[in-house]
Amino acid sequence: MKIGINGFGRIGKSLFLQLLFDTSFDIEICAINAIHLTINKIENYLKYDSTHNYDKNFTINIDNEDKSYFNIVYKNKSHKVKLFSERDISKINWNVDFLFEASGAFLNTNDCLKHNVKNVLITAPVKDNTPTFIFDVNHTNYNSQSIFSCASCTTTSISPFLKYIDTHYTINNASFTTIHSSTSSQYILDTPNIHSKSGRSSRSIFNNLIPATTGASSAIKAVLPQLDGKIHGMAIRVPTNNVSLIDLVIECDKYCNINEICENIKRLNSKIMRIEEAELVSCDFQTTTFSTIIDKPSMIQLDKNKFKVLIWYDNEWSYSTQCINMSKYIYEKNFLNNNNNIKYNFINDYVSFKNKNVLIRVDYNVPFDKNGNISDNFRIVSTLNSINRILKDMPKRVIIATHLGRPNLKKSMKENEKYSTKHLLNEISKLLNKEVRFLENGVSYKTLNEIKDIENQDYLYSLYEIDEHVSPRLFNNNNKYPKIYLLENLRFHNDETDFENNYFNKENSEMYKVWNKLGNVFVNCAFGCSHRNHLSMYGYEYNSGFIYYDYLMESEIKALEELTINRENKRILTILGGAKIDDKLPLCNALLPKINNLFLGGGIINSYIYNQNHKEFIETLDLNKKTFLMNDGYGNSSLNEISKKNLNGYNIENNYYYDIGSSSIVQLYNLIHKNDIIFWNGTLGVVENELYNNGSKSLLNYLLKSGKRVIIGGGDSASFVNNYIKKSNEKYNLDNLHICTGGGASIDFIIKGKLGFD
Ligand code: 3PG
Numbered sequence: 064m065k066i067g068i069n070g071f072g073r074i075g076k077s078l079f080l081q082l083l084f085d086t087s088f089d090i091e092i093c094a095i096n097a098i099h100l101t102i103n104k105i106e107n108y109l110k111y112d113s114t115h116n117y118d119k120n121f122t123i124n125i126d127n128e129d130k131s132y133f134n135i136v137y138k139n140k141s142h143k144v145k146l147f148s149e150r151d152i153s154k155i156n157w158n159v160d161f162l163f164e165a166s167g168a169f170l171n172t173n174d175c176l177k178h179n180v181k182n183v184l185i186t187a188p189v190k191d192n193t194p195t196f197i198f199d200v201n202h203t204n205y206n207s208q209s210i211f212s213c214a215s216c217t218t219t220s221i222s223p224f225l226k227y228i229d230t231h232y233t234i235n236n237a238s239f240t241t242i243h244s245s246t247s248s249q250y251i252l253d254t255p256n257i258h259s260k261s262g263r264s265s266r267s268i269f270n271n272l273i274p275a276t277t278g279a280s281s282a283i284k285a286v287l288p289q290l291d292g293k294i295h296g297m298a299i300r301v302p303t304n305n306v307s308l309i310d311l312v313i314e315c316d317k318y319c320n321i322n323e324i325c326e327n328i329k330r331l332n333s334k335i336m337r338i339e340e341a342e343l344v345s346c347d348f349q350t351t352t353f354s355t356i357i358d359k360p361s362m363i364q365l366d367k368n369k370f371k372v373l374i375w376y377d378n379e380w381s382y383s384t385q386c387i388n389m390s391k392y393i394y395e396k397n398f399l400n401n402n403n404n405i406k407y408n409f410i411n412d413y414v415s416f417k418n419k420n421v422l423i424r425v426d427y428n429v430p431f432d433k434n435g436n437i438s439d440n441f442r443i444v445s446t447l448n449s450i451n452r453i454l455k456d457m458p459k460r461v462i463i464a465t466h467l468g469r470p471n472l473k474k475s476m477k478e479n480e481k482y483s484t485k486h487l488l489n490e491i492s493k494l495l496n497k498e499v500r501f502l503e504n505g506v507s508y509k510t511l512n513e514i515k516d517i518e519n520q521d522y523l524y525s526l527y528e529i530d531e532h533v534s535p536r537l538f539n540n541n542n543k544y545p546k547i548y549l550l551e552n553l554r555f556h557n558d559e560t561d562f563e564n565n566y567f568n569k570e571n572s573e574m575y576k577v578w579n580k581l582g583n584v585f586v587n588c589a590f591g592c593s594h595r596n597h598l599s600m601y602g603y604e605y606n607s608g609f610i611y612y613d614y615l616m617e618s619e620i621k622a623l624e625e626l627t628i629n630r631e632n633k634r635i636l637t638i639l640g641g642a643k644i645d646d647k648l649p650l651c652n653a654l655l656p657k658i659n660n661l662f663l664g665g666g667i668i669n670s671y672i673y674n675q676n677h678k679e680f681i682e683t684l685d686l687n688k689k690t691f692l693m694n695d696g697y698g699n700s701s702l703n704e705i706s707k708k709n710l711n712g713y714n715i716e717n718n719y720y721y722d723i724g725s726s727s728i729v730q731l732y733n734l735i736h737k738n739d740i741i742f743w744n745g746t747l748g749v750v751e752n753e754l755y756n757n758g759s760k761s762l763l764n765y766l767l768k769s770g771k772r773v774i775i776g777g778g779d780s781a782s783f784v785n786n787y788i789k790k791s792n793e794k795y796n797l798d799n800l801h802i803c804t805g806g807g808a809s810i811d812f813i814i815k816g817k818l819g820f821d
């Protein structure tokens with residue numbers, strides 16, 4: 064996990080040191096933002112401290128190449144840390160997974176969104192309703208919230224004890240005063256302070272006891288809502304530099320004996336709460352990692368169900384420990400890639416594309432009819448939600464990139480012309496209802512320059528009100544932003560598909576270099592191509608900017624995970640048909656162990672009959688135990704014949720199967736009956752031909768009425784199903800149906816259980 068720290072005062076520094084010393088925690092400290100610190104002061108700042116005593120056996124070197132970095136090494140573990148000194152946090156490219164917001168300046172979700180980091184932990188109580196978690200108090204309520212607070216040091220100290228007492232004795236009411244060391248928000252000498260509500264907070268911290276408020280009461284409510292209204296507290300700031308003491312009186316519903324409480328807490332063997340029996344003073348608790356230390360000698364039994372207790376805490380160090388404990392919990396939940404917990408970085412409500420240059424990889428590999436019109440736009444329509452979501456944020460620029468078909472680069476440009484993505488331009492522009500500009504030079508330096516020119520020109524136009532009639536705008540877009548571009552077919556570059564080759568050399572690839580410069584946010588929506596290890600799919604490097612998967616990816620992955628990690632004990636039937644046999648058959652070996660039944664039909668049967676290799680392969684699939692072959696249907700010697708013949712078995716005398724027959728369909732229905740989830744990839748007949756689509760139609764009708772979970776994978780099957788439903792008069796309940804935009808991709812996902820390549 065890559066970690067950043069914003070704000071490098073007492074908490075930021077404590078966090079940094081504890082993260083450095085904890086060599087078991089698999090993290091990299093990557094960046095800090097400290098507005099008052101310069102890189103040549105960093106060593107002095109980290110090695111000396113007026114408060115804490117800690118191990119100084121670490122080395123610090125300023126990076127030779129880039130002086131904004133320093134390398135810090137402790138017990139052989141090193142971190143390369145970038146030092147920012149930036150007041151405007153939206154200018155920082157953190158490039159981390161997890162950020163501790165320790166500046167004290169950003170105390171609500173809106174402000175913290177500016178960091179543009181997936182996980183932000185605020186080390187202070189918040190001013191809005193951003194969720195609050197304290198480790199070992201309510202941390203299990205954490206549910207992947209992107210921005211959250213760890214409350215204050217006082218809340219962190221008192222809450223574990225309150226929770227314990229309330230669980231065992233039920234608290235009626237409690238009141239506390241925290242005798243709190245001074246913090247940097249206070250003044251050394253009396254100083255007028257317009258921000259302070261109370262006249263006392265502007266007074267000198269020397270020689271004064273200063274009554275103050277504490278945000279703890281409201282923060283306690285956030286982590287222990289059952290105690291809302293029962294706890295009240297205040298603070299007295301005192302002239303010590305660290306360690307604080309809560310003086311707490313609790314009245315319970317039940318008889319609560321202080322000795323019994325102490326004995327029971329000792330037995331918990333907790334890492335955060337403990338009993339101190341010695342008679343100690345505040346200095347003795349300096350740099351403790353326990354957030355809640357009960358001072359046993361001073362406990363007083365006030366009544367049968369009422370007692371007084373003092374609780375020690377290190378308001379800097381042990382508070383930071385608890386923030387780190389929370390980050391470890393999130394690391395385990397979100398970042399450890401055990402198979403049951405694969406983390407994809409999906410777009411969520413907190414991600415903002417404002418002012419970003421967004422590069423979007425889509426799969427618009429759509430079919431065209433004979434007249435050159437798009438015959439099915441399902442793949443384009445499926446991405447609109449995501450693209451509109453991105454556009455809504457007002458990015459600076461959006462570049463849409465896709466492959467189209469499989470151009471043969473050994474042939475002439477003219478012969479490949481039909482694969483140009485310019486044929487998609489009108490449809491995309493129509494569906495988005497926006498002007499889209501075509502970038503004919505694809506992923507190249509030329510394109511980078513072209514974009515620069517367009518944007519400069521537009522900038523100039525915006526500066527001078529040029530009369531559009533005299534000099535019409537080159538790019539006639541009323542809104543300056545966002546600009547939308549479509550790149551030429553990605554497969555017009557050799558490097559796109561060469562990327563999967565072990566010898567691919569990034570250093571020599573113009574496409575690779577330019578691809579990583581086209582945007583500072585990369586959004587991958589191309590589920591249909593996720594099984595291809597192509598440059599545009601997996602060649603965008605993390606340090607070029609942010610990487611997200613879009614809503615389409617999210618819905619595909621969620622549906623397919625029902626067949627993998629979220630399968631429970633469900634039985635799966637896979638029906639494979641369609642024409643692209645060479646793509647599918649080799650996958651059967653890997654697929655079979657993951658499913659309960661496999662039914663092969665459609666064009667695959669002709670291949671079984673007429674292709675000796677395919678026949679041999681299919682016969683290795685343990686026929687009739689798990690795998691079933693279609694064995695009757697309709698067909699003829701060619702599709703040009705105007706009638707159809709009844710065909711039976713595998714000796715069909717130079718005829719071909721073009722549709723499934725009644726006895727095979729019955730066999731298939733039996734299999735559907737025996738399984739819980741039906742994954743169907745590839746139609747069972749030549750569905751474009753009216754003579755031969757009855758079988759696939761009956762199967763679909765049966766599936767939609769079966770109440771079973773049905774997942775359709777594949778471009779052609781998806782078109783067939785979408786069309787059938789559109790034209791049908793039946794009212795189907797489609798809640799159980801998911802139509803994937805990718806065929807090969809969905810099979811690949813089921814086999815691997817995840818996206819991407821290792
Ligand atoms: C598809 O149509 O399956 C995807 O767009 C991937 O295309 P491909 O099979 O040519 O790689």
Ligand code: MG
Nearest residue numbers: 643778806807
């Ligand atoms: Mg395909």
